[in-house]
Amino acid sequence: xxxxxxxxxxxxxxxxxxxxxxxKGLKYTSxxxxxxxxxxxxxxxxxxxxxxxxxxxxxxxxxxxxxxxTISLLIEAGYIQEVYRQNARSYYEVTLDKIxxxxxxxxxxxxxxxxxxxxxxxxxxxxxxxxxxxxLTYHLEIFGICSDCIKSIx
Amino acid sequence: xxxxxxxxxxxxxxxxxxxxxxxKGLKYTSxxxxxxxxxxxxxxxxxxxxxxxxxxxxxxxxxxxxxxxTISLLIEAGYIQEVYRQNARSYYEVTLDKIxxxxxxxxxxxxxxxxxxxxxxxxxxxxxxxxxxxxLTYHLEIFGICSDCIKSIx
DNA sequence: TTTAATATTGAAAATAAATTTCAATTTGAA
DNA sequence: TTCAAATTGAAATTTATTTTCAATATTAAA
Ligand SMILES: [Mn+2]
Ligand SMILES: [Mn+2]
Ligand SMILES: [Zn+2]
Ligand SMILES: [Zn+2]
Numbered sequence: 001x002x003x004x005x006x007x008x009x010x011x012x013x014x015x016x017x018x019x020x021x022x023x024k025g026l027k028y029t030s031x032x033x034x035x036x037x038x039x040x041x042x043x044x045x046x047x048x049x050x051x052x053x054x055x056x057x058x059x060x061x062x063x064x065x066x067x068x069x070t071i072s073l074l075i076e077a078g079y080i081q082e083v084y085r086q087n088a089r090s091y092y093e094v095t096l097d098k099i100x101x102x103x104x105x106x107x108x109x110x111x112x113x114x115x116x117x118x119x120x121x122x123x124x125x126x127x128x129x130x131x132x133x134x135x136l137t138y139h140l141e142i143f144g145i146c147s148d149c150i151k152s153i154x
Numbered sequence: 155x156x157x158x159x160x161x162x163x164x165x166x167x168x169x170x171x172x173x174x175x176x177x178k179g180l181k182y183t184s185x186x187x188x189x190x191x192x193x194x195x196x197x198x199x200x201x202x203x204x205x206x207x208x209x210x211x212x213x214x215x216x217x218x219x220x221x222x223x224t225i226s227l228l229i230e231a232g233y234i235q236e237v238y239r240q241n242a243r244s245y246y247e248v249t250l251d252k253i254x255x256x257x258x259x260x261x262x263x264x265x266x267x268x269x270x271x272x273x274x275x276x277x278x279x280x281x282x283x284x285x286x287x288x289x290l291t292y293h294l295e296i297f298g299i300c301s302d303c304i305k306s307i308x
Numbered sequence: 309t310t311t312a313a314t315a316t317t318g319a320a321a322a323t324a325a326a327t328t329t330c331a332a333t334t335t336g337a338a
Numbered sequence: 339t340t341c342a343a344a345t346t347g348a349a350a351t352t353t354a355t356t357t358t359c360a361a362t363a364t365t366a367a368a
Contacts, residue, residue: 027335027344048325063347068326085239088325088355104287117281120274127271128296133258135298142282144289181315181364202354217318222355242326242354 010040013079013096020077031062035070036079045083045091045112081137086110100124101139106146115140164194167233167250174231185216189224190233199237199245199266235291240264254278255293260300269294 017036021028038055039046052067071092074080083093083101091112093101102115120140128135171190175182192209193200206221225246228234237247237255245266247255256269274294282289 025344029334029345031346061347065327065348066346069345088323090325104282104285107290115281115285117277120277120281123271123274123277124294124296127269127274128258128298131258131269132301132304133296133298134304135296136261137298138294138296140278140292140294142278142287142289142292144282144287144291147286150286150288179315183316183363185317215318219319219356220317223316244354 008096010037013040017074017077017079021073026073031066032070032073034060034062035067036074039074039080039092039094042094045093047089047091049089083139084112084141086112095137100137102142103140104142104144104146106149107143108145108149111146111148113146115142162250164191167194171228171231171233175227180227185220186224186227188214188216189221190228193228193234193246193248196248199247201243201245203243237293238266238295240266249291254291256296257294258296258298258300260303261297262299262303265300265302267300269296 014033014036017032018028021032034055035051038051038058042051048064048067048071052062052064055062055067071080075082075092079094079096080092081095081101082090084091084103084105086105095101100121102117102120104113104115105111106113124138124140125135168187168190171186172182175186188209189205192205192212196205202218202221202225206216206218209216209221225234229236229246233248233250234246235249235255236244238245238257238259240259249255253270253272253275256271256274258267258269259265260267278292278294279289282292
């Protein structure tokens with residue numbers, strides 16, 4: 001898992017991605033760079049369609065196939081993670097320096113809230129160590145009804 | 155979340171499912187009963203294909219569409235849950251009286267291990283309460299490399 | 309038990325996200 | 339510059355799941 005990249009400038013992250021690509025014997029293309037830069041602008045969760053439409057809105061000619069292909073590379077490089085699914089669609093999030101992905105998902109309004117809970121994270125890590133797992137990442141999804149939706153029900 | 159149904163006989167669970175169906179104004183069919191009975195035999199995780207093939211192996215003529223339809227009802231009734239996905243396919247598990255679904259998933263061999271960790275479960279519940287969530291269920295997935303795969307790498 | 313309204317079924321078609329194919333283009337080491 | 343190899347966009351394909359629909363089964367009422 002990547003860590004402490006919060007303060008890194010995007011320009012440096014782009015350079016690192018180029019190195020990652022080169023190290024794999026692949027070719028560094030303008031499409032790959034453009035997609036990474038666009039992803040680094042996204043604050044929260046995104047899906048392929050959203051990202052693709054943002055690129056198109058800027059006049060980019062990048063294909064959806066390339067978006068899918070670059071997302072795979074960015075996951076491998078540790079820049080993003082698939083964090084949940086909704087309506088048969090994958091959602092991603094930039095994971096640079098962020099603590100792992102704990103989400104509360106409302107089954108009524110489909111809202112997804114981040115959970116920040118260090119105690120939970122420590123316990124997960126402790127458990128993994130005990131069981132001899134080498135954890136790379138982990139997801140916790142709590143499904144339920146959010147406080148807004150509880151109000152509108154009662 | 156259902157609880158303490160561990161000791162219930164299958165025959166009683168089947169009766170409860172019939173009541174659930176009736177209460178919804180639906181019709182109780184032999185297909186629905188047959189699918190529930192087959193699911194109650196499964197010890198671990200299963201997917202639709204697996205379940206469908208088991209039924210076919212017994213000479214059943216139930217269609218895959220009905221398997222999908224009944225699974226939706228059983229989720230709604232609280233008998234099963236979708237516990238994870240692999241290769242774009244949903245996996246389910248009987249959830250009667252079981253503690254929530256915490257899984258370690260090996261990214262090399264794709265093995266899925268159950269995690270039994272009461273401390274974790276308590277902490278998740280405590281957090282939900284604090285945040286005013288009404289949790290219905292939750293999933294924790296730790297992705298990493300299992301102890302077997304670590305050996306074969308080094 | 310018969311009736312009739314309505315839900316359910318199996319089979320086939322549809323859906324849609326993700327992946328693959330392939331010819332044209334781009335990249336980058338020599 | 340050269341050129342083998344990787345990448346691209348567009349279209350085709352894949353595949354789990356959902357939907358459609360005519361035939362059939364269920365169930366409550368007559
Ligand atoms: Mn998140
Ligand atoms: Mn499980
Ligand atoms: Zn809500
Ligand atoms: Zn493994």
